[in-house]
Amino acid sequence: MRDEQIIQGIRNGEEAAFKELVDKYQELVINVCNRFLHNKDDALDVSQDVFIKAYHSIDRFRGQSRISTWLYRIAVNESLNYLRDRKRKNIFSSLDVLFSNPGSDPLEKVEDNDDIAPAKMERQEQKDLLYRAIESLPKKQRVALTLNKLEELPYKEVAEIMDITVSETGVLINRAKKALQKKMVAELKKN
Amino acid sequence: MKCKKVHTRLLSFYEGTLPQGEMEQVKRHLDQCETCRQLYHQILASWKMAGEERIPYQPFFYTRVRQRMANQSRPAGSRVRHLARTAIQPALFFVVLGLGITIGIQLGKGIGSQQTAQVENQQNEYLEAYAENQFWNGFQLESLEQELFFADTTSLTRSLNKQEDSHE
Numbered sequence A: 001m002r003d004e005q006i007i008q009g010i011r012n013g014e015e016a017a018f019k020e021l022v023d024k025y026q027e028l029v030i031n032v033c034n035r036f037l038h039n040k041d042d043a044l045d046v047s048q049d050v051f052i053k054a055y056h057s058i059d060r061f062r063g064q065s066r067i068s069t070w071l072y073r074i075a076v077n078e079s080l081n082y083l084r085d086r087k088r089k090n091i092f093s094s095l096d097v098l099f100s101n102p103g104s105d106p107l108e109k110v111e112d113n114d115d116i117a118p119a120k121m122e123r124q125e126q127k128d129l130l131y132r133a134i135e136s137l138p139k140k141q142r143v144a145l146t147l148n149k150l151e152e153l154p155y156k157e158v159a160e161i162m163d164i165t166v167s168e169t170g171v172l173i174n175r176a177k178k179a180l181q182k183k184m185v186a187e188l189k190k191n
Numbered sequence B: 001m002k003c004k005k006v007h008t009r010l011l012s013f014y015e016g017t018l019p020q021g022e023m024e025q026v027k028r029h030l031d032q033c034e035t036c037r038q039l040y041h042q043i044l045a046s047w048k049m050a051g052e053e054r055i056p057y058q059p060f061f062y063t064r065v066r067q068r069m070a071n072q073s074r075p076a077g078s079r080v081r082h083l084a085r086t087a088i089q090p091a092l093f094f095v096v097l098g099l100g101i102t103i104g105i106q107l108g109k110g111i112g113s114q115q116t117a118q119v120e121n122q123q124n125e126y127l128e129a130y131a132e133n134q135f136w137n138g139f140q141l142e143s144l145e146q147e148l149f150f151a152d153t154t155s156l157t158r159s160l161n162k163q164e165d166s167h168e
């Protein structure tokens, strides 16, 4: 099924067309969500909402951009919203831990994870180093860098997804790269 | 080139996107400076690893999307419960409070004895305090319950998803 047929099919309420959309683009959506969330379960969870949102707003899709661009945009927005909500919820749950368990230190549990192989830990640490650095970037820089460097999308498509110009995209990515390296160097020097 | 300047050019150096002169300067620096060379390799390692991470096609994904859509299309029951908790419950407390006071006043008028009036005042105070407490607790409980409920369902769907994953 071609993309235009998929869109038309969904508008006509054809189940098969929606299934085609999900099957064709699930990897794209799940992976871009994972780029922001760094967790498979969360990425799958948010991706479901991305497709539901796409389904309900299919009439707003004008067909000037590609389906992938449109889905990317929804996926980025949903992922960022999810992160924002999680941050809020974390504040509540950490308060919860503090009040319900005044005797125990929540950090204690994390530290007795010694049975993980050191090589694997190192890999995870290396990944975390980058993720922390990326998360510390201003939102637009983070999105531009993630889409261009990790999703390997060209500037033009990043610009379309973010609804900015190509030159603005370039500026964002350059700034992001510089800040990212500074942050990583600083963290590595600390250890 | 100084170390600090090199640090902000490591990724571009790796990509080969620096101007020709800078490419050579960074290369020369990395050849000579052990610290920067190590930083370069560490940063590059995490950079490559993050790019490689990919989640493969999920066979039951469409079914899950459909399931969630079905669940979302019938939240009417919970909406009614929510309304009951936020609006009807507090309203009921006021009605009860008002009734209590009116009955109290009527009783006080009817009997006219000082002693009973006193007792009845105490009762009113108690009733007022009780209603007020209940009212505020109602609100606090409500948001707490919502938090808990929300956390529950998300962790439940997650664990369900996990189970499904392990079957895949």
Ligand SMILES: [Zn+2]
Pocket (backbone or CB within 6 Å): B002, B003, B006, B029, B033, B034, B035, B036, B037
């Ligand atoms: Zn150096």
